[in-house]
Amino acid sequence: MxxxxxxxxxxxxxxxxxxxxxxxxxxxxxxxxxxxxxxxxxxxxxxxxxxxxxxxxxxxxxxxxxxxxxxxxxxxxxxxxxxxxxxxxxxxxxxxxxxxxxxxxxxxxxxxxxxxxxxxxxxxxxxxxxxxxxxxxxxxxxxxxxxxxxxxxxxxxxxxxxxxxxxxxxxxxxxxxxxxxxxxxxxxxxxxxxxxxxxxxxxxxxxxxxxxxxxxxxxxxxxxxxxxxxxxxxxxxxxxxxxxxxxxxxxxxxxxxxxxxxxxxxxxxxxxxxxxGFRIPVNKPVVGENVFTQTAGIHADGDNKKNLYFNNLMPERFGRLRQYALGKTSGKANIEKNLQELGITLADADLKKVTQRIIELGDRKEAVTREDLPYIISDILDSSAIEEKVVVLNYVLTHSKNLKPSATLQVQIGEEIFEESAQGDGQYDAFMNALKKIYCQKNIELPQLTDYAVRIPPGGKTDALCETIITWAYNGRSLKTRGLDSDQTVSAIIATQKMLNLI
CATH class of the missing domain: 3.20.20.70 (Aldolase class I)
Known part of the structure; x- marks a missing residue:
């Protein structure tokens, strides 16, 4: 040679x-x-x-x-x-x-x-x-x-x-x-x-x-x-x-x-x-971030069936690992590959729900990470147990310097639709104040918020999925609801809607 x-x-x-x-x-x-x-x-x-x-x-x-x-x-x-x-x-x-x-x-x-x-x-x-x-x-x-x-x-x-x-x-x-x-x-x-x-x-x-x-x-x-x-x-x-x-x-x-x-x-x-400071294009051969990532579900399925979509450029040669992207083109095979890495097994019915949720998120967010999966699963399983009789149909949230944040929202309770506006110390506070006005019309007292926790997956970036966990005090007992979205305030609103359906 x-x-x-x-x-x-x-x-x-x-x-x-x-x-x-x-x-x-x-x-x-x-x-x-x-x-x-x-x-x-x-x-x-x-x-x-x-x-x-x-x-x-x-x-x-x-x-x-x-x-x-x-x-x-x-x-x-x-x-x-x-x-x-x-x-x-x-x-x-x-x-x-x-x-x-x-x-x-x-x-x-x-x-x-x-x-x-x-x-x-x-x-x-x-x-x-x-x-x-x-x-x-x-x-x-x-x-x-x-x-x-x-x-x-x-x-x-x-x-x-x-x-x-x-x-x-x-x-x-x-x-x-x-x-x-x-x-x-x-x-x-x-x-x-x-x-x-x-x-x-x-x-x-x-x-x-x-x-x-x-x-x-x-x-x-x-x-x-x-x-x-x-x-x-x-x-x-x-x-x-x-x-x-x-x-x-x-x-x-x-x-x-x-x-x-x-x-x-x-x-x-x-x-x-x-x-x-000269950034590597994500699709640059061998060293780009995306070059060992399968995105289409059919590719992950083929890799499960005798590595049909592998070539000689195996990532292990270069000290790297193959990844399976999660997004709107993901199929069950992509998700299963990522769940295997996390040591998680789901029933087929739950896997279908998780797949659908990832596709929905992928339409709004470029990619869902493996670290997002436990949050999505938690959200899916949590939501499955709640029958939706209350729906937050629409809302507008505003935030301006030196002006109080405000919220206008439209909520459907059963067959009735209500609309109210309010101000607050923050966007979520304004949302809750408008919601209280609606529930006053129904003579229903809302639970008291006792804890509000926000977390993102490890290593998450500014567009990471955000999980908001809210604890409520209601009739002498404690309720916990979760919301999941790439926007923190939206994830809090989702958690709040779950609370409205529970009470």
């Missing part, structure tokens, strides 16, 4: 994501995790000369790497600038430089305004200086992909020169993310065959969402290294994502291997998400 080197450039190219800037301590933490747990082969951690903060970050990383015998795995992007970048690296303690040079005649002519011979001469001087300072040199051919499209004679002229220099690797970036898979293979196949003794890395960008396809073709063409980023971070549409690339290599390319540990990919993904 052919080993493919993985160079992670999250801390350099990934940090070029708009709005992202890692602190020195964050960079060190990410570097440690990538090298020691994810087990990538190399890290590109910064660009030389960027800032004092960047220098401090590189120095922290190189000091740690030197103590842990992996300094040769730390790389820094440098420039053709005489002694400047080399001296910066020496001060930062780095030993591997990735020299940025021009890989297309268009860039060379219009940006540097130099001839190929002038450019090659300056590159040779930097490489010689780096070597004299015991710094290993890799070389980037910026805009190489457009160079192969529009000025291939220049690219080969440059490679003829470069492959005779004392460098370790040639780094070929699709800088603007413009390559098609066929071009990627054709260009790299021609280069690898012409220079069989040179190590080539491929650096994909994702502007056309083709980075993974291009990576596959690059491997097929014979490259020996890939540049990837955690969560696909990078300029514009980002770079080829680490997690997806490793999954594709492991599942579809049996003749090659990497050293990357799949089980560590999710943890580094979440760490980088936290440090960068």
């Amino acid at each position: 052919r080993h493919i080197e993985i160079m992670d450039t999250t801390l350099r190219d990934g940090e070029q994501t708009s709005g992202v800037s890692f602190s020195a301590s964050e960079k060190l933490t990410i570097a440690q995790l990538l090298l020691k747990e994810v087990m990538v082969d190399r890290l590109e951690v910064a660009s030389a000369r960027v800032s004092a903060g960047e220098f401090d970050a590189v120095k922290k990383i190189t000091e740690w790497a030197a103590e842990n015998d992996c300094l040769d795995k730390i790389e820094v992007l440098t420039f053709v600038d005489g002694e400047t970048s080399v001296n910066w690296m020496l001060e930062a303690g780095a030993k591997v430089m990735n020299l940025l040079t021009k890989g297309s005649l268009n860039h060379l002519t219009h940006q540097l305004k130099k001839t190929p011979e002038q450019h090659f001469s300056e590159i040779a001087q930097v490489i010689a200086l780096a070597r004299s300072k015991d710094i290993l040199c890799n070389v980037y051919l910026e805009d190489w992909s457009n160079g192969m499209r529009n000025s291939p004679e220049y690219v080969f002229q440059y490679l003829d020169f470069l492959t005779k220099e004392p460098i370790k690797r040639v780094l070929l970036p699709d800088t603007l993310g413009v390559l098609t898979p066929r071009e990627t293979f054709d260009f790299l196949d021609a280069i690898v065959k012409r220079y069989p003794n040179t190590h080539f890395d491929f650096h994909a960008h994702n502007d056309y969402d083709l980075s993974i396809a291009n990576v596959m073709e690059a491997i097929r063409a014979g490259v020996q290294g890939l540049h990837l980023t955690v969560n696909g971070m990078g300029e514009r549409a980002g770079n080829a994502p680490l997690a997806s690339t490793i999954a594709v290599i492991n599942d579809f390319m049996p003749d090659v291997k990497t050293a990357v540990v799949e089980k560590s990919l999710y943890s580094v993904s979440k760490l980088v998400e936290t440090f960068s």
Whole structure:
């Protein structure tokens, strides 16, 4: 099997994501995790000369790497600038430089305004200086992909020169993310065959969402290294994502291997998400929150019947678990899967009621969580024992700054319909005051509220289901009723309606 080197450039190219800037301590933490747990082969951690903060970050990383015998795995992007970048690296303690040079005649002519011979001469001087300072040199051919499209004679002229220099690797970036898979293979196949003794890395960008396809073709063409980023971070549409690339290599390319540990990919993904503030799309392959969640009931049913909806991307490979979403598309199978996880068994009749309740909630709320289930079951079983003779048909609740909250409600008692309005110290108090007016007309005294408790499932968010449990004193005894809704006041009104029917 052919080993493919993985160079992670999250801390350099990934940090070029708009709005992202890692602190020195964050960079060190990410570097440690990538090298020691994810087990990538190399890290590109910064660009030389960027800032004092960047220098401090590189120095922290190189000091740690030197103590842990992996300094040769730390790389820094440098420039053709005489002694400047080399001296910066020496001060930062780095030993591997990735020299940025021009890989297309268009860039060379219009940006540097130099001839190929002038450019090659300056590159040779930097490489010689780096070597004299015991710094290993890799070389980037910026805009190489457009160079192969529009000025291939220049690219080969440059490679003829470069492959005779004392460098370790040639780094070929699709800088603007413009390559098609066929071009990627054709260009790299021609280069690898012409220079069989040179190590080539491929650096994909994702502007056309083709980075993974291009990576596959690059491997097929014979490259020996890939540049990837955690969560696909990078300029514009980002770079080829680490997690997806490793999954594709492991599942579809049996003749090659990497050293990357799949089980560590999710943890580094979440760490980088936290440090960068760059949120992972929920549907991002391998690391997105939803990618191992079955939503349709038919899928859960199929999984119960010989795992019919499983593929090779098993969540356990990445330290994750399969989940079954609860919402309006849930069937009994989805709910049963979640109940199994909670150790709960329901009779068929109750299961049908719970299923219907979840579908109703799903029409109003994007998703119901597994943690919501015990609350829903409690609400269903509680409601089943109560015959509804009193119904709160409609209500309007208002709350304004420096004005008393008010409520207008319409209640049906038997065949009669009543409507009243009132103010109160809060929306629920206003609701109760209006309700008391209605019951005064019926000469019925309402129970006294003695306790009011609200709770949401553990880890619940602002849209979580809310259970309100109200204790009432009535005719010398205590009543407890529950209400369940994503709105706290509404859940209290539901609990109150249950009380009205009980009395």
